[in-house]
Amino acid sequence: MRGAVIHAPGDVRFEERDDPKIINPTDAVIRTVATCVCGSDLWDYRGINQVTEPTPIGHEYVGIVEETGGDVTSVQPGQFVIGSFFASDNTCAHCRYGYQSSCRHREFVGGCQAELVRVPLADGTLVATPDRPTDDLVPSLLALSDVMGTGWYAAVAAEVTPGMTVAVVGDGAVGLSGVIAAKELGAERIIAMSRHTTRQKLATEFGATDIVTERGDAGVARIKELTGGVGADAVLECVGTPESTQQALRSTRPGGNVGFVGVPHGVEIDGEELFFSHVALRGGPAPVRRFLPDLINRVFEGRIDPGKVFDLTLPLDQVAEGYRAMDERRAIKTLLRP
Amino acid sequence: MRGAVIHAPGDVRFEERDDPKIINPTDAVIRTVATCVCGSDLWDYRGINQVTEPTPIGHEYVGIVEETGGDVTSVQPGQFVIGSFFASDNTCAHCRYGYQSSCRHREFVGGCQAELVRVPLADGTLVATPDRPTDDLVPSLLALSDVMGTGWYAAVAAEVTPGMTVAVVGDGAVGLSGVIAAKELGAERIIAMSRHTTRQKLATEFGATDIVTERGDAGVARIKELTGGVGADAVLECVGTPESTQQALRSTRPGGNVGFVGVPHGVEIDGEELFFSHVALRGGPAPVRRFLPDLINRVFEGRIDPGKVFDLTLPLDQVAEGYRAMDERRAIKTLLRP
Numbered sequence A, B: 001m002r003g004a005v006i007h008a009p010g011d012v013r014f015e016e017r018d019d020p021k022i023i024n025p026t027d028a029v030i031r032t033v034a035t036c037v038c039g040s041d042l043w044d045y046r047g048i049n050q051v052t053e054p055t056p057i058g059h060e061y062v063g064i065v066e067e068t069g070g071d072v073t074s075v076q077p078g079q080f081v082i083g084s085f086f087a088s089d090n091t092c093a094h095c096r097y098g099y100q101s102s103c104r105h106r107e108f109v110g111g112c113q114a115e116l117v118r119v120p121l122a123d124g125t126l127v128a129t130p131d132r133p134t135d136d137l138v139p140s141l142l143a144l145s146d147v148m149g150t151g152w153y154a155a156v157a158a159e160v161t162p163g164m165t166v167a168v169v170g171d172g173a174v175g176l177s178g179v180i181a182a183k184e185l186g187a188e189r190i191i192a193m194s195r196h197t198t199r200q201k202l203a204t205e206f207g208a209t210d211i212v213t214e215r216g217d218a219g220v221a222r223i224k225e226l227t228g229g230v231g232a233d234a235v236l237e238c239v240g241t242p243e244s245t246q247q248a249l250r251s252t253r254p255g256g257n258v259g260f261v262g263v264p265h266g267v268e269i270d271g272e273e274l275f276f277s278h279v280a281l282r283g284g285p286a287p288v289r290r291f292l293p294d295l296i297n298r299v300f301e302g303r304i305d306p307g308k309v310f311d312l313t314l315p316l317d318q319v320a321e322g323y324r325a326m327d328e329r330r331a332i333k334t335l336l337r338p
Helices: A041-045 A135-144 A147-157 A173-184 A197-206 A216-226 A242-251 A271-277 A288-300 A316-327 B041-045 B135-144 B147-157 B173-184 B197-206 B216-226 B242-251 B271-277 B288-300 B316-327
Strands: A002-008 A011-016 A028-036 A061-068 A080-082 A116-119 A165-169 A189-193 A210-212 A232-237 A252-260 A268-270 A280-283 A312-315 A334-337 B002-008 B011-016 B028-036 B061-068 B080-082 B116-119 B165-169 B189-193 B210-212 B232-237 B252-260 B268-270 B280-283 B312-315 B334-337
Touching: A002 A316, A011 A316, A028 A080, A028 A135, A028 A316, A041 A316, A061 A116, A061 A135, A080 A135, A135 A147, A135 A288, A147 A173, A147 A232, A147 A252, A147 A288, A165 A173, A165 A242, A173 A189, A173 A197, A173 A232, A189 A197, A189 A216, A197 A210, A210 A216, A216 A242, A232 A242, A242 A252, A242 A268, A242 A271, A268 A271, A268 B271, A271 B268, A271 B280, A280 B271, A312 A316, A316 A334, B002 B316, B011 B316, B028 B080, B028 B135, B028 B316, B041 B316, B061 B116, B061 B135, B080 B135, B135 B147, B135 B288, B147 B173, B147 B232, B147 B252, B147 B288, B165 B173, B165 B242, B173 B189, B173 B197, B173 B232, B189 B197, B189 B216, B197 B210, B210 B216, B216 B242, B232 B242, B242 B252, B242 B268, B242 B271, B268 B271, B312 B316, B316 B334
Parallel strands: A165 A189, A165 A232, A189 A210, A232 A252, A252 A280, A312 A334, B165 B189, B165 B232, B189 B210, B232 B252, B252 B280, B312 B334
Antiparallel strands: A002 A011, A028 A061, A028 A116, A028 A334, A061 A080, A268 B268, A280 B280, B002 B011, B028 B061, B028 B116, B028 B334, B061 B080
């Protein structure tokens, strides 16, 4: 089969790879229906994360089960399935508490920008859709595999409840998904922080009521101004830099919550400032598995359409162009079809 | 009147001071029935916080209202009252959300180790007891003014709910009060981290089911061992050092919560470690005012007896000895009576 392999920063190639096989009886192999490029793939592509050897890349996928190991009982060949970037057994203590991305047996599901993908712990990881989805639902279902699940977790971690004022820091696919989540969870006012016209437009379509273009201290001041000097009840941090983290923390009212889902790069939080802010923090790699059944329903019912974050669709063999377009910010997110 | 004044590290004197007066029509002056020495007073006493000039000290008090300003309506002369170390209007947005210690008009109530105390924003700050308490209730009511309110907030911030396993880092008066709070909020298992026999004994009396004497990595390992490798559901951080904060964060299970109420001194939190831990954090100066009515009831009903944290009672004029005893760890907490 063929799949994407990153050889060095800026060098993603679509090439022949060995077909994935069932290694453990709990594995499944799926035939990819759609996959995509993640903002976090760009950390490798831009050389911020080291690439020491040619590595299959991609961790978002939907597909049809091709083959299952002998112990797999919850999915079967022919089913359309979605899974998270972290395989989880969904039975350990951490999974039972809803933190499947801290599963004691978690495995990263890599190399998904490919025609076939091996998914470990298939019973715990994969969720089959109720019916085989129509083609127009595929982008939104694919989004659940990471960005929509992550945006949802950001809102849940920030304890968004009906009537709240929510600010979203970051206008990438995760931030935009966070807007959808805040809206679905009943936020009354959703302030999207964005300075890109196309992203502002999508944020508004997803439910943002206000757009703030200022950043840093000016962004914080604007949020305070919009909230009568109080601050937002909940803030979703969807970037992961020291600046965005500080902006999120300082935009939140005392007693409010920050959900942080941007993987922190160089972030240090000052204990004394956090203390006197009275702001609560919860973050981490999203336990996407927890939310999949609910989110699949919302997509099938037509309540949410997170697939709109894909503004570029390419055949899988043009994966390199998919990376380039995102790197150059010509695309928010690239969907790839084998 | 007479009161305690700190002149320099190690130098607390009981001396003549001007009688406090009503300055604003929202003030009250109370005649102190009991006051005490706080662990945080020791930061000054030990020279960790700078003392630049002679300063009246103490911020915990219960007393009888002596006089009220013209705008005060909720308390009246003759009533027995309790207030927090932060005066608050109890009407601003932050107060209404229950974060009175972030009140927009908050004022620190200092110089309370004295015969009389001026309390600003008396309507928002002071809570009168239903009846004049008998003398044996005074220590427990005094504890509500800070340590018990703070221990309670630690447990609330850590989202303690019935059936949980709770660990408490710190065996000072706040940590011990945290044990009481965890018990009252329904924790099934309460692990007190302490290596002092008298404090272990009191923790057990207050409801601790396990005592862990190890600290740092060994303490974390012991908590993991006691919880089947999972970690505690909630951890109360009642110290404020980098070591105790790390110990708290690492003792918590993914998805669990740390309530941190020890004022952080030199604490930096690594964003990436916090992210991958899936642990939530909320801290700050306790909004004691939020909890006072409930805690007063619990004391009057005899459900809690936080006054037991006072293991030394002295006449107010021996305040200097009260500091010495705590500094030398001969006492957990000193109660002072005018």
